[in-house]
Amino acid sequence: MNVLTTFAQPLTMSSREIAELTGKRHDHVLRDIDNLLAELGETSPQLWGHLPDAYGRPQRVAFLPKDLTLTLVAGYSAPLRHRIVSRWLELEEAAKGPALPNFSNPAEASRAWALEFERAEEQARLVVEHAKKVEALPSHDLEVDDVPILARSHLVPIYVP
Numbered sequence: 625m626n627v628l629t630t631f632a633q634p635l636t637m638s639s640r641e642i643a644e645l646t647g648k649r650h651d652h653v654l655r656d657i658d659n660l661l662a663e664l665g666e667t668s669p670q671l672w673g674h675l676p677d678a679y680g681r682p683q684r685v686a687f688l689p690k691d692l693t694l695t696l697v698a699g700y701s702a703p704l705r706h707r708i709v710s711r712w713l714e715l716e717e718a719a720k721g722p723a724l725p726n727f728s729n730p731a732e733a734s735r736a737w738a739l740e741f742e743r744a745e746e747q748a749r750l751v752v753e754h755a756k757k758v759e760a761l762p763s764h765d766l767e768v769d770d771v772p773i774l775a776r777s778h779l780v781p782i783y784v785p
Contacts, residue, residue: 634689635689635690635712635715635716635719636687636688636689637687637688637690637693637708637711637712637715638675638685638686638687638688639653639654639657639685639686639687639688640675640685641711642688642693642696642697642708645704645707645708645711646697646700646704646707646708647704650683654684654686656696656699657686657688657692657696660692660695660696661692664695666692671686671687671688671692672684672685672686672687673685673686673687690712693708693712694708694709694712
């Protein structure tokens with residue numbers, strides 16, 4: 625018997641996503657968040673993190689729960705508030721996941737079993753189909769020295785003393 629275990633992560637919206645949805649610069653959104661948290665006397669370090677920017681450099685990012693996100697954008701214009709609220713509704717709907725069938729109803733239980741059985745059969749068919757494709761691919765028995773250093777540089781970590 626398969627048991628599905630999920631550990632609920634609190635829903636958050638990143639300052640980057642808020643910037644994208646509102647069309648504001650990320651540094652301005654961070655400034656607004658800093659001001660909001662100062663006014664609320666909030667000092668939660670778990671709200672902050674770092675994500676790489678386009679150049680791979682760590683960039684300061686805030687991960688706000690729903691209440692702080694809505695409080696932040698309450699000072700923004702109505703269209704911007706609407707975008708944020710709509711996005712929160714999408715996040716909450718996605719977090720719900722699929723509803724479980726009523727297993728006390730024999731018809732629903734048999735439908736759920738049949739759907740799962742068909743899904744498992746389809747996955748098994750795809751595995752066989754893809755295995756045949758993989759076997760049909762030509763094998764290359766190259767030595768490491770046969771591959772130019774630039775082609776293998778992303779595969780092997782290079783340590784420079």
